[in-house]
Amino acid sequence: MPFAFQNKTIQTIEDIDVADKIVFFRADLNTPLENGVVSNDTRITEILPTLKYLLEKNARVVLASHLGRPEGKPNPKYSLMPVADRLSEMLSRDIIFTDDCIGDGVKKLLQNPNNKLILLENLRFHPGEETNDPDFAQELAKSIQVYVCDAFGTLHRDHASITGITKFVPVKAVGFLVQKELQHLLPLISQPKRPYAVVLGGAKISDKIKVVEQLLKKVDRLFIGGAMAFTFLKANGIPIGTSLYEEHMIAYAKKIMNEAESRKISIFFPRDFHIAKDINGTSATMTDSIRIPDGWMGLDVGPKTITYFSEHLQGIKTVFWNGPMGMFEKPPFDTATTALAKSIAKIDATKIIGGGDSVSAVDRAGVSSEMTHISTGGGATLKFLQDPRLKGLMTLCS
Numbered sequence: 420m421p422f423a424f425q426n427k428t429i430q431t432i433e434d435i436d437v438a439d440k441i442v443f444f445r446a447d448l449n450t451p452l453e454n455g456v457v458s459n460d461t462r463i464t465e466i467l468p469t470l471k472y473l474l475e476k477n478a479r480v481v482l483a484s485h486l487g488r489p490e491g492k493p494n495p496k497y498s499l500m501p502v503a504d505r506l507s508e509m510l511s512r513d514i515i516f517t518d519d520c521i522g523d524g525v526k527k528l529l530q531n532p533n534n535k536l537i538l539l540e541n542l543r544f545h546p547g548e549e550t551n552d553p554d555f556a557q558e559l560a561k562s563i564q565v566y567v568c569d570a571f572g573t574l575h576r577d578h579a580s581i582t583g584i585t586k587f588v589p590v591k592a593v594g595f596l597v598q599k600e601l602q603h604l605l606p607l608i609s610q611p612k613r614p615y616a617v618v619l620g621g622a623k624i625s626d627k628i629k630v631v632e633q634l635l636k637k638v639d640r641l642f643i644g645g646a647m648a649f650t651f652l653k654a655n656g657i658p659i660g661t662s663l664y665e666e667h668m669i670a671y672a673k674k675i676m677n678e679a680e681s682r683k684i685s686i687f688f689p690r691d692f693h694i695a696k697d698i699n700g701t702s703a704t705m706t707d708s709i710r711i712p713d714g715w716m717g718l719d720v721g722p723k724t725i726t727y728f729s730e731h732l733q734g735i736k737t738v739f740w741n742g743p744m745g746m747f748e749k750p751p752f753d754t755a756t757t758a759l760a761k762s763i764a765k766i767d768a769t770k771i772i773g774g775g776d777s778v779s780a781v782d783r784a785g786v787s788s789e790m791t792h793i794s795t796g797g798g799a800t801l802k803f804l805q806d807p808r809l810k811g812l813m814t815l816c817s
């Protein structure tokens with residue numbers, strides 16, 4: 420059934436006929452590579468239900484994605500070849516991999532009805548992808564009968580393969596991944612089960628201003644950790660040593676705190692910190708209060724904070740977490756993030772994780788399967804929470 424979105428409707432792949440049709444399937448296969456091999460295949464796994472469905476329904480699939488930032492030029496470093504290899508292993512079948520996403524090579528392959536699964540080389544090897552050049556979009560759409568989008572992580576981009584192409588293809592639909600993301604994320608902005616808590620961390624508030632503003636209109640409790648907390652603490656006159664903070668965001672932090680107070684939203688700040696003299700963590704130690712001595716920087720929140728946050732997360736019915744509690748890439752400063760992940764995993768609530776680093780932190784803590792939903796979106800997820808009218812969704816509405 421098509422679903423309602425912004426007073427319009429969006430078709431799903433189950434609403435359209437794909438048998439024997441040439442389907443352009445835009446996915447987000449922007450996977451991390453190490454030594455030319457896919458080092459994390461989550462993004463491939465996430466599109467398998469849609470891909471398998473299309474193949475079972477006898478569609479001829481032209482799979483397309485970007486990878487990294489090759490800046491409009493072919494660059495072997497960003498080839499999708501390793502993705503083709505991994506996908507072929509996962510599906511136990513051959514995949515035809517093209518060396519360009521447009522042109523005569525692709526055209527020839529599409530003329531042969533026996534070619535059922537083609538993966539195109541990186542869309543961003545052409546500048547027209549990111550500039551949304553209509554000629555490039557039309558070129559991509561050549562011979563295509565159906566457009567299916569499951570690239571949730573790229574839906575906020577006005578790129579040729581996301582928006583431009585849809586003008587040249589008569590039938591359009593979303594896949595199972597986009598449906599799943601919407602099913603879990605829409606309630607966060609419409610009707611979250613209450614009490615609703617948001618846990619924010621990460622490096623900068625400036626990255627997340629708009630989403631914080633939107634969340635403030637919805638939440639009951641807000642927990643702030645990570646380096647982001649220091650701008651708030653500084654705004655309250657608390658000594659933060661040499662910790663990372665944003666001077667130009669102090670006034671904004673005050674505004675957020677005032678607004679929270681007038682809306683009767685409780686904001687929970689850290690109570691202690693794991694501190695060091697520098698980011699290499701030499702001579703790391705714990706504070707026993709919120710105050711950080713001169714010459715020291717907070718690189719993680721401390722154990723009292725985790726207990727305090729965990730206590731106040733009890734009874735919550737919805738929790739959205741974005742942003743690690745500390746510099747979690749560098750042990751021991753991953754301690755609080757891991758502890759919080761485990762603590763959130765135990766709560767009996769709708770638990771949603773968003774943001775690239777938060778998702779990998781939850782994965783490293785080994786509790787991904789205990790979360791209700793791990794959003795694949797990163798930046799797209801935060802954009803969606805600010806305003807769900809992502810370009811890539813609006814273009815599929817009818």
Ligand code: ADP
Nearest residue numbers: 621622645646717718742745746774775776777
């Ligand atoms: P996400 O990708 O989940 O949205 P962010 O990108 O906003 O998260 O934040 C993650 C980054 O924040 C990490 O690189 C982490 O090292 C950094 N960070 C968190 N806390 C601190 C801190 N106290 N000091 C320095 N960096 C921090």
Ligand code: MG
Nearest residue numbers: 774775776777
């Ligand atoms: Mg990040």
